[in-house]
Amino acid sequence: MINQEVQSDKKSKNIIGIVQSCLILILVVLIICMMIQISRLQGTARVINYAGLVRGTTQREVKLEITGNQDEELINYLDDILSGLRYQDGHYDLVRLYDKEYQEKLQIQSDYWDKLKIEIEAVRNVGYENTDIVNMSEIYFKMADETVFAAENYSQRIAERIRTIELLSALDMLCLVILVIIQTMAAMKMAVKNKLLAQEAYTDAHTGLPNKRACKELLINKEIIKEPTACIMFDLNNLKTVNDTMGHSAGDQLIMNFARLLRSVIPEKDFVGRYGGDEFMAVIYHTSRTEVEEILKCLCEEKDRINSNENQMPVDYACGWALSADDRTYTMQMLMDKADSDMYANKQLYKRDNFIDRKEKSLYNPY
Template sequence: MNSNRKLLYKVVQLVCVVILGIVLFNIFQLVDIIQGTGRVINYTGIIRGGTQRLVKLETNGIPKDDLMLYLDGILNELQTGQGQYDLDKLDDIPYLEKLSELNDYWDELQTEIMIYRSDPGNKEKVVQMSETYFNMANDVVGTAEFYLEQKTKVLTSLELVMVILLGLLIVISLQQAITEIHLIRKNKELATAAYYDKPTGLPGRLSCEEKIWTPMDRKQGPYCMVMMDLNNLKWVNDTIGHSAGDTLIKAFADILNHLTNENVFVGRYGGDEFIMIIKNHREEQIQQLLKEIELATILYNKKSEQLKIQYAVGYEYGGDSLPQMLEKADEKMYLNKTAAKADTNDL
């Protein structure tokens, strides 16, 4: 289930990234188009106002060929997209049609201005044509502004899509982060559980193995390996119940746990098996520790009416390696266990 969810997240992320890339590409293009359209609108306004100024000067006897060439250059660049003013040719048919009409009328107006220069009798016609040209230029500006408005709407829609995609990616990333955090915590809990025996509060099997296989430090020797096993746990589980068996294990673990210090390691090695790794102790001190365990067990058994701790123990002192010492301690513990069973049978 988790694998399928991770795969789904990856697929959704990939699709979102691809779509986001396409959206960003189109946004950049639209921004460039919008900026170019803004310049087109400005220069179309220049044509509109400049033509009015040209006609006014011409009808007052002041020829302005340079202004006429300037306006002619702008109009030509608006139609071709090529020239010195960095103007774009808008990809909009209504705009281009109106611009073509404006250009044709501009040619007619220029012709009438030239006629006026040699024969001022057509002044009224030139003025009238300039007003018509002004209105036509207004229409071109209006069409370009409508084109700009449409592109701006598309840009706004794409920006909304981009925000949604980014939001989705953030949500997925957060979900993945949360899942990873939960996974890390779970792994940490599993690792802790592997090294720590929660029911008894003692180090668990992996901690015991780690201690056993860690080379001995001769400066802290001699070492002693103690192996202990509860003799009556199966009987308690079968007769009284597993909860009683758990209580017995915990009680014995508490007795052993009171002996732990920097030189005495105690751990739960298996279901009913416990080990002690002792260093910096003489053998007499080892025997004294085992006596303390025995006395604590007797005290517990006196207080407990139903549950009685019975255990076997064996130890190996001053060996060459802890794994070898564990084997020998286990053999001695087994002999002790067998002897205890024999005594029970004799009784």
């Protein structure tokens, strides 16, 4: 089941990674397309402006010629603008619009301008009454108007493309943000899951106390203990007897009762863990001999109080402890070993006293 979840998570991550890569690639392409369109749009307004200027200036030139005011400089000015519009040259920094409709209209206008210049020369020689200059100027005005309109359409189409690309880019980035949020939420979920798994790995499922692995992690530190620290080892008495006579569920209850007893008396800042089946350990930090003895006294009093309530499973234990203040060369493992040795001696004393007590009872009750 766990392997299936891991594989499913891995598959989801791979899919999200592929989608994210595709979205990034699409965004790069969109940015490149936008840069191309912007480059095409640059100078378009200037082209439209000068195309319109040609339209009006040609009308002015025709009027001047009709009234007998020749202006060769104005004709050269118009030639220069038309050449700049067609070939991107001249003195006006004009760009060439790569639009088929516009180029066709501009070509027709330029060709007709050449005819109009011939007609202007005729006006100068024979007078405008004997030429078709007025009608031709009107035709040219319409041609110039169509060229300006084509340039404006081209500019409008580019602007629409840019807006479309902007919309697609915004949508793409929104998808990327959503994916990032999904990944972040998945990472947070995984972190919580890992934290819970870590807690489970270091927590005794039966008592809720740190388990043997957690105790071992505490003992693995090889540094010399600098602050006065005490290690207390506990061994729960009569667990096997309870298991054999009342069942393992009763034994489990006895273990839980003892765990609650330890945790209720030993300060919250200090460590209490289940070291083995019926063995528990406590580490009291920044302490003294007086404080440890007071804790053990309180434990004994609380145990007696619990047992006085007609408890069918009386709690009893053997314990031993060691204090690092007695010797500055203690590591945590050494401190625990000394406490364990002291606890073992206490356990043996308990067994001996219990044996003597049973023997004395058998002498008074031989049957």
